Amino acid sequence: MKILPILAVPVLAALCQSPAMAHNNHFLPGDSFFSVSVTRKVIDQWTENKGKNFGFEYSRFDGKFMVDGNLGYTKLKMDGIDSGFQAALTKAYWRYTALERPLFRLESDDQEVYTQTNGVVALIYHKDFQGPLGLKLNENWQIEGLRKYSGLFEKAEPVITDWTLGPEHLPLQLKQPVPPLAHIPLENEERLTMDTPVTVDASEIKVIFVGFAKQDGFEEAQTCPNLQNIYDNVPGTKYIVIDGKGFTTWTCDDSGKWSQARTQVK
Numbered sequence: 001m002k003i004l005p006i007l008a009v010p011v012l013a014a015l016c017q018s019p020a021m022a023h024n025n026h027f028l029p030g031d032s033f034f035s036v037s038v039t040r041k042v043i044d045q046w047t048e049n050k051g052k053n054f055g056f057e058y059s060r061f062d063g064k065f066m067v068d069g070n071l072g073y074t075k076l077k078m079d080g081i082d083s084g085f086q087a088a089l090t091k092a093y094w095r096y097t098a099l100e101r102p103l104f105r106l107e108s109d110d111q112e113v114y115t116q117t118n119g120v121v122a123l124i125y126h127k128d129f130q131g132p133l134g135l136k137l138n139e140n141w142q143i144e145g146l147r148k149y150s151g152l153f154e155k156a157e158p159v160i161t162d163w164t165l166g167p168e169h170l171p172l173q174l175k176q177p178v179p180p181l182a183h184i185p186l187e188n189e190e191r192l193t194m195d196t197p198v199t200v201d202a203s204e205i206k207v208i209f210v211g212f213a214k215q216d217g218f219e220e221a222q223t224c225p226n227l228q229n230i231y232d233n234v235p236g237t238k239y240i241v242i243d244g245k246g247f248t249t250w251t252c253d254d255s256g257k258w259s260q261a262r263t264q265v266k
Helices: 006-018 039-048 083-099 154-167 226-231
Strands: 034-038 052-057 070-073 075-079 104-108 114-115 120-126 198-201 207-212 238-243 245-254 260-266
Touching: 034 039, 034 052, 039 052, 039 083, 075 238, 083 120, 083 207, 083 238, 083 245, 154 226, 207 226
Parallel strands: 075 198
Antiparallel strands: 034 120, 052 075, 104 114, 120 207, 207 238, 238 245, 245 260
């Protein structure tokens, strides 16, 4: 169970008395995962990286774009990356994009520059996480998100499950925990994201490819329809779990049960 400091009590009271604003929530301290979009550009940078750390940008997949500011953390730094983890994520990306071809947009006729428009949706969890995929599982979302839920599902059942199971799951464990309310602006302050990245250790996390992003209207308004298929155990649905030694491809069969196939790279 996640517990907020005593300061949360007056903050919650203030929230209940003030109108909610239509802002965009990014990663909040109580969330179970950090979501990113892995495109061809990102995987090229990942593959060419010679250091032990790498920076990811947060991507929202709630399908909405609000104009009244942003809240939370938008950057994640992954430390302690070794050759095994680097190879596993790279090979998993190529395996996943072989299952369903990504879409590209031609940026320059002269140089034939293409940009992937539907990145692979990747959720970064603690290595021991065992809950349903795609749920924020943040029991304190009303405080940390200033009453804006920002879930990745549109149907009622997974949303109710999210709120119900929140107290049973720990948030993504960071190397340097961030204060749960540091990202919340004071009264009348503009709602902005935090410049400081959150940090995780590669040996303590797993990355899960759960689908391709779908753009709805605004470029920032993306969703991940395959998450609902995973939740509903739709036959033929796949996702890939990556760790430091390889990756596991999970496939839902015709009876709605999941089987796994392991690929070792180390």
